[in-house]
Protein backbone atom coordinates (compact mmCIF):
# COMPACT_ATOMS: atom_id res chain seq x y z
CA UNK A 1 0.00 0.00 0.00
CA UNK A 2 1.55 3.38 -0.99
CA UNK A 3 2.09 5.87 1.83
CA UNK A 4 -0.58 8.50 2.47
CA UNK A 5 -0.20 12.25 2.93
CA UNK A 6 -1.36 13.16 6.42
CA UNK A 7 -1.50 16.60 8.03
CA UNK A 8 -1.26 16.48 11.84
CA UNK A 9 -2.25 19.55 13.87
CA UNK A 10 -0.82 19.73 17.39
CA UNK A 11 2.07 17.64 16.03
CA UNK A 12 4.62 18.90 18.58
CA UNK A 13 2.43 17.91 21.52
CA UNK A 14 2.22 14.74 23.56
CA UNK A 15 -0.23 12.68 21.48
CA UNK A 16 0.69 14.50 18.24
CA UNK A 17 4.39 13.65 18.35
CA UNK A 18 3.74 9.94 19.02
CA UNK A 19 1.23 9.95 16.16
CA UNK A 20 3.81 11.52 13.82
CA UNK A 21 6.41 8.92 14.87
CA UNK A 22 3.99 6.12 14.07
CA UNK A 23 2.88 7.57 10.70
CA UNK A 24 6.50 8.03 9.60
CA UNK A 25 7.46 4.53 10.78
CA UNK A 26 4.59 3.14 8.69
CA UNK A 27 5.85 4.88 5.51
CA UNK A 28 3.47 7.85 5.30
CA UNK A 29 4.33 11.49 4.52
CA UNK A 30 3.48 13.95 7.26
CA UNK A 31 3.14 17.70 7.60
CA UNK A 32 3.09 18.62 11.28
CA UNK A 33 1.54 21.96 12.25
CA UNK A 34 1.83 23.46 15.72
CA UNK A 35 2.05 26.92 17.29
CA UNK A 36 4.31 25.51 20.05
CA UNK A 37 2.08 26.98 22.78
CA UNK A 38 2.21 23.81 24.90
CA UNK A 39 4.12 21.54 22.52
CA UNK A 40 7.83 21.51 21.78
CA UNK A 41 9.94 20.80 18.69
CA UNK A 42 12.10 18.57 20.93
CA UNK A 43 9.22 16.06 20.84
CA UNK A 44 9.79 15.73 17.08
CA UNK A 45 13.51 15.05 17.31
CA UNK A 46 13.27 11.46 16.08
CA UNK A 47 11.61 12.50 12.78
CA UNK A 48 13.27 15.89 12.22
CA UNK A 49 15.77 14.54 9.65
CA UNK A 50 13.22 12.36 7.89
CA UNK A 51 12.54 13.43 4.29
CA UNK A 52 8.89 12.41 4.56
CA UNK A 53 8.36 14.82 7.48
CA UNK A 54 7.90 18.59 7.37
CA UNK A 55 7.06 20.97 10.21
CA UNK A 56 5.28 24.30 10.01
CA UNK A 57 4.77 26.65 12.95
CA UNK A 58 1.26 28.06 12.56
CA UNK A 59 -1.96 28.82 14.40
CA UNK A 60 -4.70 26.46 13.22
CA UNK A 61 -7.45 28.89 14.18
CA UNK A 62 -6.19 31.35 11.52
CA UNK A 63 -8.38 30.57 8.52
CA UNK A 64 -6.05 32.00 5.82
CA UNK A 65 -3.04 30.18 7.18
CA UNK A 66 -4.72 26.79 7.52
CA UNK A 67 -6.29 27.08 4.04
CA UNK A 68 -2.95 27.83 2.41
CA UNK A 69 -1.25 24.97 4.31
CA UNK A 70 -3.93 22.47 3.23
CA UNK A 71 -3.90 23.80 -0.33
CA UNK A 72 -0.16 23.42 -0.74
CA UNK A 73 0.28 20.06 1.09
CA UNK A 74 -2.88 18.42 -0.34
CA UNK A 75 -3.29 15.83 2.41
CA UNK A 76 -5.54 12.81 2.05
CA UNK A 77 -6.32 13.05 5.78
CA UNK A 78 -6.04 15.57 8.58
CA UNK A 79 -5.57 14.47 12.20
CA UNK A 80 -6.76 17.46 14.22
CA UNK A 81 -5.22 17.37 17.71
CA UNK A 82 -4.34 21.05 18.32
CA UNK A 83 -6.49 22.43 21.13
CA UNK A 84 -6.69 24.38 24.35
CA UNK A 85 -6.13 21.29 26.51
CA UNK A 86 -6.26 22.87 29.97
CA UNK A 87 -9.74 22.36 31.44
CA UNK A 88 -9.29 25.11 34.10
CA UNK A 89 -8.10 27.55 31.43
CA UNK A 90 -11.08 26.70 29.22
CA UNK A 91 -13.30 27.60 32.21
CA UNK A 92 -11.55 30.89 32.94
CA UNK A 93 -11.11 31.92 29.28
CA UNK A 94 -14.26 30.77 27.45
CA UNK A 95 -13.53 32.96 24.41
CA UNK A 96 -10.13 31.31 23.96
CA UNK A 97 -11.78 27.90 24.41
CA UNK A 98 -14.27 28.87 21.69
CA UNK A 99 -11.49 29.97 19.33
CA UNK A 100 -9.22 26.95 19.78
CA UNK A 101 -11.69 24.16 20.52
CA UNK A 102 -14.59 25.11 18.22
CA UNK A 103 -13.58 27.74 15.64
CA UNK A 104 -10.34 25.93 14.77
CA UNK A 105 -12.36 22.75 14.06
CA UNK A 106 -14.60 24.77 11.74
CA UNK A 107 -11.53 26.16 9.90
CA UNK A 108 -10.12 22.64 9.51
CA UNK A 109 -13.47 21.40 8.13
CA UNK A 110 -13.72 24.32 5.69
CA UNK A 111 -10.14 23.88 4.50
CA UNK A 112 -10.85 20.16 4.02
CA UNK A 113 -13.99 20.94 2.02
CA UNK A 114 -12.26 23.54 -0.17
CA UNK A 115 -9.28 21.33 -0.94
CA UNK A 116 -10.91 17.89 -1.29
CA UNK A 117 -9.44 16.25 1.80
CA UNK A 118 -10.98 12.81 2.10
CA UNK A 119 -10.98 12.34 5.89
CA UNK A 120 -10.61 14.19 9.19
CA UNK A 121 -9.71 12.42 12.44
CA UNK A 122 -10.58 14.55 15.46
CA UNK A 123 -9.32 14.41 19.07
CA UNK A 124 -12.46 14.46 21.15
CA UNK A 125 -12.56 13.49 24.80
CA UNK A 126 -14.37 11.41 27.41
CA UNK A 127 -15.17 14.85 28.88
CA UNK A 128 -18.17 14.95 26.49
CA UNK A 129 -19.94 12.43 28.78
CA UNK A 130 -19.64 14.47 31.97
CA UNK A 131 -20.39 12.52 35.13
CA UNK A 132 -22.31 9.47 33.97
CA UNK A 133 -22.77 6.67 36.49
CA UNK A 134 -23.71 3.95 34.03
CA UNK A 135 -20.24 2.46 33.41
CA UNK A 136 -18.61 1.38 31.20
CA UNK A 137 -19.61 4.22 28.88
CA UNK A 138 -20.70 3.26 25.39
CA UNK A 139 -20.83 5.93 22.65
CA UNK A 140 -24.64 5.91 22.95
CA UNK A 141 -24.44 7.20 26.56
CA UNK A 142 -25.89 10.68 27.13
CA UNK A 143 -23.42 13.52 26.58
CA UNK A 144 -23.81 16.07 29.36
CA UNK A 145 -20.43 17.85 29.55
CA UNK A 146 -19.57 19.49 32.86
CA UNK A 147 -18.00 22.66 31.43
CA UNK A 148 -16.52 24.64 28.58
CA UNK A 149 -13.89 22.13 27.45
CA UNK A 150 -16.21 19.10 27.19
CA UNK A 151 -18.95 21.18 25.65
CA UNK A 152 -16.57 22.50 22.96
CA UNK A 153 -15.39 18.96 22.15
CA UNK A 154 -19.04 17.89 21.74
CA UNK A 155 -19.81 20.87 19.49
CA UNK A 156 -16.77 20.04 17.37
CA UNK A 157 -17.99 16.45 17.00
CA UNK A 158 -21.30 17.81 15.75
CA UNK A 159 -19.60 20.23 13.33
CA UNK A 160 -17.73 17.26 11.88
CA UNK A 161 -20.96 15.22 11.64
CA UNK A 162 -22.47 18.10 9.65
CA UNK A 163 -19.53 18.18 7.21
CA UNK A 164 -19.86 14.42 6.79
CA UNK A 165 -23.61 14.65 6.12
CA UNK A 166 -23.48 17.70 3.82
CA UNK A 167 -20.25 17.17 1.89
CA UNK A 168 -19.36 13.50 2.35
CA UNK A 169 -16.06 14.20 4.13
CA UNK A 170 -15.23 11.10 6.17
CA UNK A 171 -14.99 12.08 9.83
CA UNK A 172 -13.68 10.03 12.73
CA UNK A 173 -14.07 11.38 16.27
CA UNK A 174 -12.04 9.64 18.94
CA UNK A 175 -13.15 10.17 22.52
CA UNK A 176 -9.82 9.67 24.25
CA UNK A 177 -10.00 8.63 27.89
CA UNK A 178 -6.95 9.25 30.14
CA UNK A 179 -3.94 9.10 27.85
CA UNK A 180 -0.54 8.58 29.52
CA UNK A 181 3.03 7.89 28.43
CA UNK A 182 6.39 9.53 27.71
CA UNK A 183 6.45 13.25 26.71
CA UNK A 184 3.39 14.21 28.72
CA UNK A 185 4.55 17.38 30.45
CA UNK A 186 4.71 16.62 34.20
CA UNK A 187 5.50 20.26 34.94
CA UNK A 188 1.97 21.28 33.97
CA UNK A 189 -0.47 21.22 36.89
CA UNK A 190 -3.12 20.08 34.40
CA UNK A 191 -1.09 17.16 33.15
CA UNK A 192 -2.27 13.60 33.67
CA UNK A 193 -1.99 12.14 37.15
CA UNK A 194 0.24 9.31 35.86
CA UNK A 195 2.97 11.65 34.63
CA UNK A 196 2.75 13.95 37.67
CA UNK A 197 2.94 11.05 40.15
CA UNK A 198 5.60 9.26 38.07
CA UNK A 199 7.74 12.37 38.01
CA UNK A 200 7.53 12.88 41.78
CA UNK A 201 8.33 9.24 42.57
CA UNK A 202 11.34 9.38 40.26
CA UNK A 203 12.52 12.44 42.20
CA UNK A 204 12.00 10.57 45.51
CA UNK A 205 9.17 12.89 46.58
CA UNK A 206 5.82 11.82 48.09
CA UNK A 207 2.53 12.57 46.30
CA UNK A 208 -0.75 13.93 47.62
CA UNK A 209 -3.96 12.03 46.94
CA UNK A 210 -7.20 13.98 46.98
CA UNK A 211 -9.77 11.71 48.65
CA UNK A 212 -9.22 8.07 49.57
CA UNK A 213 -7.52 7.04 46.30
CA UNK A 214 -10.31 4.71 45.20
CA UNK A 215 -11.20 7.04 42.32
CA UNK A 216 -10.50 5.28 39.04
CA UNK A 217 -9.76 6.01 35.40
CA UNK A 218 -9.47 4.22 32.08
CA UNK A 219 -5.78 4.84 31.31
CA UNK A 220 -4.83 4.34 27.68
CA UNK A 221 -1.20 4.25 26.57
CA UNK A 222 -0.14 6.98 24.12
CA UNK A 223 1.45 4.44 21.74
CA UNK A 224 -1.95 2.76 21.39
CA UNK A 225 -3.62 6.12 20.73
CA UNK A 226 -1.00 6.84 18.05
CA UNK A 227 -1.82 3.47 16.46
CA UNK A 228 -5.55 4.30 16.46
CA UNK A 229 -4.88 7.72 14.89
CA UNK A 230 -2.64 6.18 12.24
CA UNK A 231 -5.16 3.47 11.37
CA UNK A 232 -8.09 5.87 11.21
CA UNK A 233 -6.24 8.34 8.98
CA UNK A 234 -4.84 5.80 6.51
CA UNK A 235 -7.45 3.03 6.13
CA UNK A 236 -8.41 2.49 2.46
CA UNK A 237 -12.03 1.63 3.17
CA UNK A 238 -14.55 4.42 3.94
CA UNK A 239 -14.35 5.15 7.65
CA UNK A 240 -16.48 7.49 9.73
CA UNK A 241 -18.00 7.57 13.19
CA UNK A 242 -17.49 8.43 16.83
CA UNK A 243 -15.54 5.98 18.95
CA UNK A 244 -14.26 5.69 22.49
CA UNK A 245 -10.48 5.34 22.53
CA UNK A 246 -10.00 3.46 25.78
CA UNK A 247 -9.10 0.08 27.25
CA UNK A 248 -12.25 -0.90 29.15
CA UNK A 249 -10.00 -1.54 32.18
CA UNK A 250 -10.46 0.38 35.42
CA UNK A 251 -7.34 1.45 37.35
CA UNK A 252 -7.61 3.26 40.69
CA UNK A 253 -5.12 5.77 42.05
CA UNK A 254 -4.23 3.21 44.73
CA UNK A 255 -3.40 0.69 41.94
CA UNK A 256 -1.12 3.31 40.42
CA UNK A 257 0.51 3.96 43.80
CA UNK A 258 1.10 0.20 44.28
CA UNK A 259 3.09 0.00 41.03
CA UNK A 260 5.06 3.15 41.90
CA UNK A 261 5.80 1.93 45.46
CA UNK A 262 7.08 -1.35 44.10
CA UNK A 263 9.37 0.45 41.66
CA UNK A 264 10.55 3.17 44.10
CA UNK A 265 10.33 1.51 47.54
CA UNK A 266 12.20 4.32 49.36
CA UNK A 267 9.68 7.07 48.57
CA UNK A 268 7.59 8.22 51.60
CA UNK A 269 3.92 7.14 51.68
CA UNK A 270 1.39 9.44 49.94
CA UNK A 271 -0.38 12.16 51.91
CA UNK A 272 -4.17 12.53 51.71
CA UNK A 273 -6.23 15.69 51.38
CA UNK A 274 -9.97 16.21 51.04
CA UNK A 275 -11.47 15.20 47.69
CA UNK A 276 -11.71 18.15 45.29
CA UNK A 277 -15.27 19.23 44.57
CA UNK A 278 -16.24 18.53 40.96
CA UNK A 279 -13.70 15.73 40.45
CA UNK A 280 -15.25 12.76 38.66
CA UNK A 281 -14.91 9.65 40.86
CA UNK A 282 -14.93 6.95 38.23
CA UNK A 283 -14.45 6.95 34.48
CA UNK A 284 -14.46 3.85 32.29
CA UNK A 285 -15.12 3.40 28.59
CA UNK A 286 -16.35 0.52 26.47
CA UNK A 287 -13.91 -0.03 23.58
CA UNK A 288 -16.05 -2.51 21.59
CA UNK A 289 -17.11 -0.04 18.87
CA UNK A 290 -13.53 0.98 17.93
CA UNK A 291 -12.55 -2.71 17.87
CA UNK A 292 -15.46 -3.60 15.58
CA UNK A 293 -14.93 -0.63 13.22
CA UNK A 294 -11.14 -0.45 13.00
CA UNK A 295 -10.09 -3.90 14.17
CA UNK A 296 -8.15 -2.14 16.90
CA UNK A 297 -7.88 -2.78 20.64
CA UNK A 298 -5.43 -0.91 22.86
CA UNK A 299 -3.02 -3.65 23.85
CA UNK A 300 -0.41 -2.11 26.18
CA UNK A 301 -0.93 -3.34 29.77
CA UNK A 302 -0.85 -0.51 32.32
CA UNK A 303 2.27 -1.84 34.07
CA UNK A 304 4.14 -2.00 30.73
CA UNK A 305 3.09 1.49 29.66
CA UNK A 306 3.98 2.89 33.06
CA UNK A 307 7.41 1.27 32.89
CA UNK A 308 8.13 2.91 29.54
CA UNK A 309 7.15 6.27 31.03
CA UNK A 310 9.35 5.81 34.11
CA UNK A 311 12.32 4.54 32.10
CA UNK A 312 12.62 7.67 29.91
Ligand SMILES: NC(=O)c1ccc[n+]([C@@H]2O[C@H](COP(=O)([O-])OP(=O)(O)OC[C@H]3O[C@@H](n4cnc5c(N)ncnc54)[C@H](O)[C@@H]3O)[C@@H](O)[C@H]2O)c1
Pocket residue numbers: 009010011012013014015016033034035036037038039040058059060061080081082083084085100104123124125126175176177178179180192
Ligand atom coordinates in the same frame (compact mmCIF):
# COMPACT_ATOMS: atom_id res chain seq x y z
N1 LIG B 1 -3.99 13.74 26.95
C1 LIG B 1 -5.20 13.27 27.19
O1 LIG B 1 -5.41 12.47 28.12
C2 LIG B 1 -6.37 13.70 26.32
C3 LIG B 1 -7.64 13.21 26.64
C4 LIG B 1 -8.71 13.60 25.85
C5 LIG B 1 -8.51 14.42 24.75
N2 LIG B 1 -7.27 14.91 24.47
C6 LIG B 1 -7.12 15.77 23.30
O2 LIG B 1 -6.03 15.30 22.52
C7 LIG B 1 -5.42 16.40 21.83
C8 LIG B 1 -3.91 16.40 22.08
O3 LIG B 1 -3.70 16.59 23.48
P1 LIG B 1 -2.29 16.37 24.20
O4 LIG B 1 -2.55 15.69 25.48
O5 LIG B 1 -1.32 15.78 23.24
O6 LIG B 1 -1.90 17.88 24.56
P2 LIG B 1 -0.64 18.78 24.13
O7 LIG B 1 -0.81 20.10 24.80
O8 LIG B 1 0.61 18.03 24.36
O9 LIG B 1 -0.88 18.93 22.55
C9 LIG B 1 -1.65 19.96 21.97
C10 LIG B 1 -0.78 20.61 20.91
O10 LIG B 1 -1.55 21.60 20.20
C11 LIG B 1 -0.73 22.74 20.01
N3 LIG B 1 -1.62 23.90 19.81
C12 LIG B 1 -2.43 24.48 20.73
N4 LIG B 1 -3.10 25.51 20.16
C13 LIG B 1 -2.71 25.57 18.86
C14 LIG B 1 -3.03 26.41 17.76
N5 LIG B 1 -3.93 27.43 17.87
N6 LIG B 1 -2.44 26.19 16.56
C15 LIG B 1 -1.53 25.19 16.41
N7 LIG B 1 -1.19 24.35 17.43
C16 LIG B 1 -1.77 24.54 18.63
C17 LIG B 1 0.12 22.83 21.26
O11 LIG B 1 1.30 23.58 21.10
C18 LIG B 1 0.43 21.34 21.51
O12 LIG B 1 1.61 20.93 20.84
C19 LIG B 1 -6.14 17.66 22.31
O13 LIG B 1 -7.14 17.97 21.37
C20 LIG B 1 -6.77 17.21 23.61
O14 LIG B 1 -7.92 17.98 23.92
C21 LIG B 1 -6.18 14.56 25.23
